[in-house]
Amino acid sequence: MNNLTAKFMKFIESKGSKQYFFGGIAVAVLILIACTFSMSTSYSVVIDGKDMGQISSTVALNQAMNAAKEKAQQETGMEITASYNKVEAKATHGFFSSKMNNEELNTLIGENVEWLAPGAMLNINNGEIQLALASEEDAQKVLDKLKENATADLGDAIVKSVDFLEEVTIETGNVKASEISSPEKVLEKIAEGKEAVQTHKVVEGESFWTIAHNNDLSVSELQNLNPNIVPERLQIGQEISLTRLEPLVSVVVTKEVTVEEAIAHATEYKDNASLLKGESKVITKGSDGKKKVTYEVKEANGTAIEKTVLNEVVISEPITEVVSKGTAAIKISSRAANGSGVLSWPKSGKITSPYGTRSRGFHSGIDISAKTGDPVYAAAGGKVVLAGWYYAYGNCIVVDHGNGMKTRYAHLSAYNCKVGDTVARGQQIGRAGNTGRSTGPHLHFEVIINGSTKNPVNYLK
Numbered sequence: 001m002n003n004l005t006a007k008f009m010k011f012i013e014s015k016g017s018k019q020y021f022f023g024g025i026a027v028a029v030l031i032l033i034a035c036t037f038s039m040s041t042s043y044s045v046v047i048d049g050k051d052m053g054q055i056s057s058t059v060a061l062n063q064a065m066n067a068a069k070e071k072a073q074q075e076t077g078m079e080i081t082a083s084y085n086k087v088e089a090k091a092t093h094g095f096f097s098s099k100m101n102n103e104e105l106n107t108l109i110g111e112n113v114e115w116l117a118p119g120a121m122l123n124i125n126n127g128e129i130q131l132a133l134a135s136e137e138d139a140q141k142v143l144d145k146l147k148e149n150a151t152a153d154l155g156d157a158i159v160k161s162v163d164f165l166e167e168v169t170i171e172t173g174n175v176k177a178s179e180i181s182s183p184e185k186v187l188e189k190i191a192e193g194k195e196a197v198q199t200h201k202v203v204e205g206e207s208f209w210t211i212a213h214n215n216d217l218s219v220s221e222l223q224n225l226n227p228n229i230v231p232e233r234l235q236i237g238q239e240i241s242l243t244r245l246e247p248l249v250s251v252v253v254t255k256e257v258t259v260e261e262a263i264a265h266a267t268e269y270k271d272n273a274s275l276l277k278g279e280s281k282v283i284t285k286g287s288d289g290k291k292k293v294t295y296e297v298k299e300a301n302g303t304a305i306e307k308t309v310l311n312e313v314v315i316s317e318p319i320t321e322v323v324s325k326g327t328a329a330i331k332i333s334s335r336a337a338n339g340s341g342v343l344s345w346p347k348s349g350k351i352t353s354p355y356g357t358r359s360r361g362f363h364s365g366i367d368i369s370a371k372t373g374d375p376v377y378a379a380a381g382g383k384v385v386l387a388g389w390y391y392a393y394g395n396c397i398v399v400d401h402g403n404g405m406k407t408r409y410a411h412l413s414a415y416n417c418k419v420g421d422t423v424a425r426g427q428q429i430g431r432a433g434n435t436g437r438s439t440g441p442h443l444h445f446e447v448i449i450n451g452s453t454k455n456p457v458n459y460l461k
């Protein structure tokens, strides 16, 4: 430009005229602009179609890309083939735009460009989940290990097939170098799994238990998924979380197992008129039989999803238990004291307070002397209809003997039966004590006929 300006000045001098002077200035300004324009020719760094900034030469970009590729190669130990992102330099005509220096350019490339290396992709469910590995062998190693783990502890079972529930494929080709993991890491990722997000809205008639049962969860598993929900206070419309962790790949093992199983024995009852109603006697002791059953079991991640019986061999037949069952009605008859009544004594001991009117009101039973813990026996066979705290009686048992006859045992310290139990005459049902309105340990014993208490003495043997 200095030459040009000199020539121009010479031209003006040679003309010796000042009339060209101002025109000359204008030309000079134009040339100056032209020169500035040519100097500011720059390039946009375009990554995946997005303008990321200006540089002055394409050489700088090539150098930055080569350096970044080299770095990626060293860091991953992999043969980098290309960049994952499309990186271009596009000529622009910006005036006085600020340009990146080499350091800034390197940072830009480092932060925005990923690199590809030859490897293999493990595709689960048509690529819904993709896991990158360094090679096809590594990917195969993952699949082999999954199958190996699933069949490791099967004992005597015969493995018939091992498959994946999901569609699993290996695809070789360029993969992102930064995403390549070792087979061990990929196995970890598969085990860590995904959260299968699922919720349930409580509808009428449901309980925590039925929801757990309907979703193949135990109550404690469901409780763990819903730590803030009180099972007893479930409300209609309440949202229950059924979200649980599932591995990325489910291994389905079909195996044949042979197990020994019990064959439950039946019980046959025979009426016996010489035994009282509610009483029974075992004539032939029953026992369970044994069989060998071969199942074909299909398991997904260790949980049985199908079970079919292939074969069954009986090793020993069960023996039916034969029980003699009393049919004789308990005769309700009032006998004289020390007579041969239908009831046996609930415990031995002295009568410390008789039935009937006494100073503090009517005594509805007899008190039999006892120490706390003395066994108390059923006065006849029957069904336990109460075994619990009952007001002034304290811990109390009532046995229904049928035909309108019941016996009550009060102030107990312990129970050896529960409501619904069938008890036999002389069977221990509890222990004497001092609970309820009682002044010292004793057994209060009542006989109730059609709802009214009677003097027990008249019914005792």
Ligand SMILES: [Zn+2]
Pocket (backbone or CB within 6 Å): 353, 363, 365, 366, 367, 443, 444, 445
């Ligand atoms: Zn009493």
